[in-house]
Every structure is written in structure tokens, then in C-alpha cells.
Amino acid sequence: MLPAILSSPSSSSTSTFPLRYSSPSSLTNLSSLPLTIGCRRTSKKSTHNNCSIRVQASSRMIEKETPETERPHTFLRESDEGSSGDESSKPNSVRARFEKMIREVQDSVCAALEEVDGGGKFKEDVWSRPGGGGGISRVLQDGDVFEKAGVNVSVVYGVMPPEAYRAARPVDNGNTKPGPIPFFAAGVSSVIHPKNPFAPTVHFNYRYFETDAPKDTPGAPRQWWFGGGTDLTPAYIFEEDVKHFHSVQKGACDKFDASFYPRFKKWCDDYFYIKHRDERRGLGGIFFDDLNDYDQEMLLSFSTECANSVIPAYIPIIEKRKDTPFTDEHKAWQQLRRGRYVEFNLVYDRGTTFGLKTGGRIESILVSLPLSARWEYDHQPVEGSEEWKLLDACINPKEWISPSFGSHPEGIE
């Protein structure tokens, strides 16, 4: 009977939230903060720091984090720090160098933001997980220049669930139960929302993944890949700002491969797409994921270069726009665009949606949301207005810098 399913009683229960690994690739698309992956199911009851009223058990796909009072030297497991003879366990392993890089980026970005802000200071939360890994969340809220700025690093030791494993390597014999796949992930992730409606929001995230060597074949090579990006979300377009931002991204890309900027610029436009609005969140930048078809050292350097490009790409724009006079109407438009930011992050962003489903550290995941946002019914900017121009550029992504600029300094097509 048709309606037997259509009126399935299971629809009445939302407490058994289904975690679907419909696309294993979603595991690798953690553009938001933090890298809340890992599916070691524990039977622990949920406990909530500083809030004794949390009493209900909830199934978690990731270990509950524990607050720490001090930043550890490293979030790597001891076995990753050089005690074994395994290549990845040495202090100069990619794991170790990537963690060092993202922590330095966190320090430098936070220092630069505090300097621009003048009054605001970052609040820091350090946390770890019993099975290894942890993170540092830093948030500057309600500063002089910034409404909300989150800069997080995290290191995750996770286990990919059998569902993803089966999808990755189908098992013909239904009796063979595939085991979980342990993996390592580390990343820096940040969203910075300024107060002034003429000063743009920026987001960046750089991350590194490794799967552990299979237990039955310990000599087999580990698999690894890099992902990341930096993108700009203004409420108003200043063409010189957007060009500057994209030029710095292009400059970082061009040091490594002339194909990177055009490819990753398009990837960014495609990724930050609010399907139900048929518009992008902002004016893009670069975005890449699952990158492993280049030399590993090259990609580590490339990720480092990109992460280090955030300050020169963004801070000069903030310096220029932070004190621009504005009206209530400008502010309301910024708040409406912040609403779109919320829509993208909660509905589409794979890092956020995956993090919410797997039980990551909620406050770190949702620090990407603006301090305030607004939804007006059926708001339509007047054609030709500055608001309309921004919307137009979100709907029809533009090339902000000439394709021949930079990568072809001689102007040769």
C-alpha cells in the first residue's frame, strides 16, 4: 500500500536523527570551523560545561571535548611526535608541520585583528578530546571595529564510519564487515564580521587530511589531501577592494601553478552558492578541496602561502573602510546580507552541516554566524542602486582581475 510508507510512523520521531553518509566526499569538505569530523561513537552522556541543566543523553558521533586551562605544545598524539619509526610520526612530519603552521597563522591573524580593532581582545578556549586531538577557539566579540571574529585551529583524530567505507569500496560479499578507517585532520578556520557595513566579511580555512595506514598492511602509504580557501563577503562593492583581494589570492596561487587561480576562483564561486536564492554568498576568492595530485611538499607550501596571504589581502581593506560614515539603511542592508550568510552556513556549508550532525563543538562551529542578522520579507533592491550592484555580482560572478594579469606578465594570450 502506497500510503503506508507515506504515513510512516517513523516520521514522528526526530530524536533519532539519521546521519546519512550519502556522499563520502562530504567528509572532506570542511570549509567551516572547526574540523569536527570523526565518528567514534561513544556511549557517554552529554555533559555541558558551566551548565548543570544539561541532563539528557544524546548519541555523539565524536568524542565530547574537555576544556583545558593551557595551550598544549601540540595536539598531536604522543605516537605522532617521534617515538615510533613511522615516517608520519617524526617531528618534521606533514602532520606536525601543518599543525605548527596553522597555530602560527592563528597567532598572526589574531594579532593583526586586535591591532586594527584597537579595543577588542580575543577570548580563548582551549579544549582536547580524550582520544587525542583538540583545538584552540579564539573569539573577539563586539570590538571597536569587529562585530564578531572567530579564529579557530583544531586537530582531529577521527574514524570514518563503515557506511562511508562501504561507499568507498563496495563489498560484494555481504558477510564481510569492513572496519572503520582512522584518519587525522587539522585545520585553521576563521570568519571575521566587521561592524561597518562598508567593511567586508572574510572567511578562510586551510586543512590537511591523512588516513592512517591500514592495520593489515602497515607498510602501505597513507593517503592525504589538502583543502581550503579564502573568500570575501562585502555588503557593498568597492571595486578596488575586490580587485586587491583577488589579486593577492592570485599572487599566492601563481607562485605555484598558473592554473590554480582560475580553477580555484571558479570552485569558490561554485561552492558558496545559495541554491534556493540562486545567488552566491559573496564575491568569492579561492576554494579548493581534495587536492592530492601534486607534490605533497608543494601543497603544504601552497597552503601556507594562502594562509599567510589573508592579512595582506584583508587588513588593508578594513583599514580603509572601518570608519566610513554610514546610515541605518546601509546597516540594514548589511544585516540582510548577514542573513544570507546564515542561510548558506546552516543549509549548505558542508563543514557546518557535518559538524552539527556529528556532535562537534557547537560554539566553535557556529562562531561563524554573525552577531546579528536580519530577514525582511521579499526585499528587492532598487535597480541600479549600490545594493542592487552587490546582488548582481552575487548572482552573476565576475572576473575581478584580467586573466592575463600576473600569470602572463608579458600580456601574451
Added chain:
Amino acid sequence: MLPAILSSPSSSSTSTFPLRYSSPSSLTNLSSLPLTIGCRRTSKKSTHNNCSIRVQASSRMIEKETPETERPHTFLRESDEGSSGDESSKPNSVRARFEKMIREVQDSVCAALEEVDGGGKFKEDVWSRPGGGGGISRVLQDGDVFEKAGVNVSVVYGVMPPEAYRAARPVDNGNTKPGPIPFFAAGVSSVIHPKNPFAPTVHFNYRYFETDAPKDTPGAPRQWWFGGGTDLTPAYIFEEDVKHFHSVQKGACDKFDASFYPRFKKWCDDYFYIKHRDERRGLGGIFFDDLNDYDQEMLLSFSTECANSVIPAYIPIIEKRKDTPFTDEHKAWQQLRRGRYVEFNLVYDRGTTFGLKTGGRIESILVSLPLSARWEYDHQPVEGSEEWKLLDACINPKEWISPSFGSHPEGIE
């Protein structure tokens, strides 16, 4: 190779948004506005009213709506209005009577809200779809009492996709291609956000579904079911308000079946659950779905009774709280709770998420979002404070009225 999938290039494309019918029952859980179901894929280019800059094509799962200048007498297809001998085509069919009921409810609720507000007036948008059906969206924004109030009715002629059909009735012979299943749905849906932080938000939605008789067996009975509910979301608890609200819901339920209130009260607590916060959106009310195991006339009367209970349940509370003096801190807490409202609606609400994926009328779907919302990093109410009490009740749902009240007037257990 495992990582081949994990680094699947398809992850780079978000423009091919997958519409997954992983749970056919999700089709029946349209608690939000409007009833944006229907999967007639058209090749139409997306056109956007009043906004000539929309030029990109997008695949739609539902026909694009057309604005209308006048409210039609009915949104039913002519064939549903009595020209054929089919039972459902008569003017007193359940389809016709349900549409009449929801339009009357829309009128009465809007009139009551305008009266309470004093200054604000509803703006109306009427729209239809070429293949039949349509809706009336009414929004009162930035009134004297209400920040944003949306009251929508819609009538949808949709087609369930073969995927849902297969899930509903598995076809053993792989060569048999099941056809799509036409269905009818109608509903009223509303979210009302007041300005005063002591005046609660309310949401209600009542809907009716019918599948068309199969073409090959025209005499076969149509399948039908009812769904709906009314729930309260305050930022601060006034126990007398919550008790009044629940008592009115219980009174409506008890006229029909003594088991309804306890069952639908729990269903409501289960449905409006923000999994990643381990808390409910608000203080509940009633919620039911897929209801077809009672007499159809009884359920039509029950839905009507529930919908007509919104005004007596809600308006007295607003009258009492709309002018209560408040501080910036009270307002900020209300805004934070509005943020949770946004989280629930965008992440979990089946009507909203399904509507976003299928290309329903976005402004009608997202009118449920508050005019403004707020996200503070790691906000923790002080234990024992009024804010803490609200959060506690969202985490640990309470029985607001004694189980023996009303349904057992003699106090017999």
C-alpha cells in the same frame, strides 16, 4: 582505492544540488510554510519578479509561481470543482472544504493580529502555478506590536517522484518503471514574532494531503492524511501564559479524543528539537502528522477546531505582554532565542528544508524567519536566572497542565 571516493571531484560542484528522497515520509512533514511540494520538473529558466538581474537557469522541482493581482475564488483545479462525477470533485469534497477552512482561518488570524497591533497592516501576495494551485502570502512587518507575522495559505498539485514511489511500493521486477504519483496538498501556515521580549512567538500549521486515484484503477479509493500543530516559543516563561496556551490546545484535542493531547504534546516536543543544541525551540504545544487512522470527517473537524484555537490560545497572551517594559538585556536574550529559531528552521524543519530543495516560493518559505536574530559566542545564562529557566524548560520539556485536568474532570486516574 579508498581515497578515490574520498577525494571525489564531484565534491567540487555544488551547483548540481542533489535532491534526495531518502525518506519518503519527509514529503508529509511540511510543518512550515508554504506547502511547497510537487516535483514536476520543468526546463523553465528561473525568472525573478521585479528583479531583472536574475538570468541564470536553475533546475526546479516545482513550477515557478506567477503573481496574481486578485485572490481567486478557489485555487482548486476546475476539475476539482464539481464538473466530474468523482466524489472528490464535488464542492463539498474534503479538498474544497479544507481550502475554505484555511482561507477563513487566514482571514480571522490576520484580522485579530491587525487589531492587536494597532498600526501594522498585512501586505498580501497572491500567486498561482500554471498547472493548478497557488497561494496567498500575508506579511505584517515592523508593526507596533509585531516584528514580523506571516500567515500563508497554499494549495499544491504535485507529483511524487518515482524514487518515493519505489520506496513506497518496491518493484521486484526491475523492468517495471513506476509512474509518478499525483497528489493534492493544502495548508495554512503561520509564524508570528512580536517585538516585546516578554511576548512569545507562535507558529501554527494545518495541512491536508490526498493522492489522486491511480489512473489504471479509477475507482480505487484516494489516500489522504492530515497534519499540523500549534506551538509557543517565548524568550521568558510566564507559567500562567504557557498553561493557558497548553490548556486551549488540550481543550481542542479533548473534544475529539482523550489520547490526542498527551500524544500530540509529546510529538511536538520531539519534533521541535534542535539536535545540535540538545534543546527544543520553545515550550511546545501540539504536533501531529500522517493522521489517517480516524474518520476523515472527524479529522477535518479536529483540524478546523485546532486552527480556530490559535486566536484564543495566543491573543490573550499578547494583550497581556505586549507593553511590558524591558531592558536591552531582555531584548538581546530574545534575539539569541530567535537565533535558535533560525537554526531549527533552516537545519531541521522538514517543510523548510524540503521547500528550499524543491524550489518553492522562497519568500513564503522563509517568512518564518524573524526580522532579526543574534548569535553570541558561548552564551551561558546565569544559573537560576529567568533566561536559565527558559533554557531549562527547552532542554527538559515539562508537563504544563496536570494530566488529569480536563480529560478527567472527576480527577479519576
